[in-house]
Amino acid sequence: MALIYLAPLIGGYLADRFLGKKISVAIGIFHMIICYNILFFLDSQYFNLGLAFLVLGTGYFKSNIVSMVGSQFTSNDPRRDSGFTYFYTAVNLGALLAPLCGFFAQKPDLIFKIINRLSGNTSPISAGSTPYWEVGFFIAGLVILISFVVFIFFGNKAKIAENELVIATPTWLKSTISILTLAFVIPIYFIIQNHSLMDVIVISAGIISVVYWIVISLRCPIYQKNALLVCLGLMLCNMCFMAILEQGGGSIALFIERNINKEIFGLTIPSSVFQGINPLFVTLMGPMFAILWNRLSLKGKNIGAPMQFGLSLAQIGIALLILSLGCFLSKSTGIVPLGWLLLSSFFISSGELFISPIGLSLITRIAPTKYTSAMSAIWFLSYAFANYIGGTFAQLFMSVPSNGSSPIEPKTSILVYSNAFNTMGLTALLFGLVTMLAASRLNKTLQKNAEQTH
Template sequence: MAQSTASAPTETRGHPKGLYLLFTTEMWERMSYYGMRALLVLYMVSASDKHGFGWSQSKALEIYGIYTGLVYLTPVVGGFLADRYLGQRLSVVIGGILMMLGQFVLAMPGTVEALFYAGLGLLVVGNGFFKANISTMVGGLYAPGDARRDGAFTIFYMGINLGALLASAVCGTLGEKFGWTWGFGSAGVGMGLGVVIFLAFANRLLGDVGKAPKKVESKTGAPAVSSAALTREEKDRIVVIFVLALFVVFFWAAFEQAGGLMNLYTDAKVDRSVFGWEVPTTWFQAVNPIFILLLGPIFAELWTGLGRRSKDPSIPAKMAMGLLLVSFGFVFMLGASKQSDASGKAALFWVVAAYFFHTAGELCLSPVGLSMVTKLAPVKYASALMGVWFVANAVANYLAGLIGGYAEKMGEFDLFLAITVATAAAGGVLLAIAPMLKRMMHGADEARPAVAQPATGAESKPGIQAA
């Protein structure tokens, strides 16, 4: 079956210009999401005059897990609606508007529980429309076999983390220092800016990418998507997506302790004093995005360069590396726990070192995983399978909240040790079966020269390639 990308405009710096629009839109959306995430658990456990709910740590982490799990579950529905009825571009706009409204509901002074849950609900539904579809559009900018695709997703991933950095600097600071209303409200403003920028430049920079749902895309000038039954190769590739999704549950269940247990641990048991000044707890949520911005260009160039020389590790092997690196990062949390148990407070070094290795693991796994789905998924199921990929995140985030809640019962050291062992074991198993999974991809992850599609009476448009 021929695969194609819709027409895209000219390129800049080796990538289509539309990549940088999607980068910017995702940056503002992530500023909104991570700004709220940095505050959410602290807000729920707070009983101060800033109008927190004063809930227990275990209850707050359970709600945090349910919320973040639903955030990654609804993209399955959003991807299906985009593929069948709305198109990816309209879905992104709808999702952005709903998330903006959700943040503003949370920002209402003296929010009662009913409004609190309503705000979270708007964020969950909005993210369902937004998340899978903007990621799928990144893949739509590149022809099958384009060696730049993994690098493009790493660049896109830097936009995610630039937004996360802004979230800590702006939303976290305003919420922690001046009140929750200011923090949540600034997150809503950030999401609104993302929608405005996307609407202003989408037609100019994205061409036809994401404009029409797949079932009617042929009317826009792009090749029609085949309605034929899936081939054996396509079925094998879908199986690979599901197998890898199972392993990334282990990764994200560990990694997402950053917004829950590690956030609370840093607040209570880490010496945050630097030259006599106490670093706000929410600022530690910026450590990961800072490392992403520093390491992202290195990883992007590494994958692209290795791909050009046909030495790129397979996608399963990269993801196994990610699991092993996040496991090693939790070794430093074991050191932090030992020190805080002995002296009451742990040094900053332990947490920062843990975030460094978590970030390196994230760069091996997350942007590569997004790119992988766009390579392996049949075109007619592209957004829906991207949504399925986020189901793994949904399960992992829910588990992250449940796992973090056990710290009150078993202690941080034993919990960090269990996470270390589980992620190391998962990484070892995935590394062992990586060659088999690579064979089941049937060459979809191999860079190869793109073959231009012949003109059909009209001027050929850049970006339309035959598999």
């Protein structure tokens, strides 16, 4: 996971210096197509090679698609936050559809029946003993292929602001670099094979990125330099939020498995289904927030990114305190009613919409044009550190002691989770309050930059 957020540093730099955003996104999608072809057609021994192509493809795709969205708006366009919120909603719609793909992947015969009918195949093929995960890779590869075709045919309609370095790069050099960057697969594959290197690589990349950010800031006019330094501080808020959010796929998922009442109308819902709650809420609320941000901006009442970041931390803090309260009230049985989880998820999703799309909008607005993709990549690198911090916190505070070969009792695990949720919730709430108190001064710095670049 850390490599997914680390690789955009490569794609962002190459896009800003040589290739441009549009070419980089196309290359990224192409590498992801190669990934899923490897995972579907080749033996499991090539699995890590497929992952290496996925990491490289994501590196090209992730920061540059964000820069492309930012290119659709001027720096002071009141629709910018709204546009990024719609973009982020679409991302979560994909996350919501992923479990549906997983459902079809577990029913491969149904997939092959559809293929036979669409192709008019007179000699029907069947799934046979095809493992369901391979069918999942097939579905993912097909979706990526469709997106590649759509991007090639309709991408030209998007207005993309490229810097002078990209414009001056000859086509033959762009083609050569695009081919040569396939060599990055080798070190990425080596890193995947040697997990022990990840800590050193992530920390080193983080230090280099912060130094790079500061150096770029010092080259800018004073108003833009101060704004970039504010963004660097807000990146810490983003790391704090994401470190908690990432618990959803780890320790909170275990909490759901062990301590949430998953019965609805007599049916027991699989724990994996609850992974869709957050993207569902984001997908449903995203358009409403997009309309809200747009109307506030048009009326000149936009509360500003620092206040939005502070409110997001406060909301995720409240969400965790809600879970802590649910655990406290249910400690006699160890089983927490589902309503507590749904209420908590609502606040988490609302907080996510206050920070994630707003952060992407902010960085693409503040960053100098010729460094937009690279600085967006550094923003994504903060997610890698958030994963690292979140994993460390989970090990220290959310590890439930095992009882030998016996299953863990809900009454035992609920005490651990209750204390952890309480600690994380109060910490996030404190960080949120501090950010909100500093929001007015920080917002003045950002506003001064906006006035100077208008």
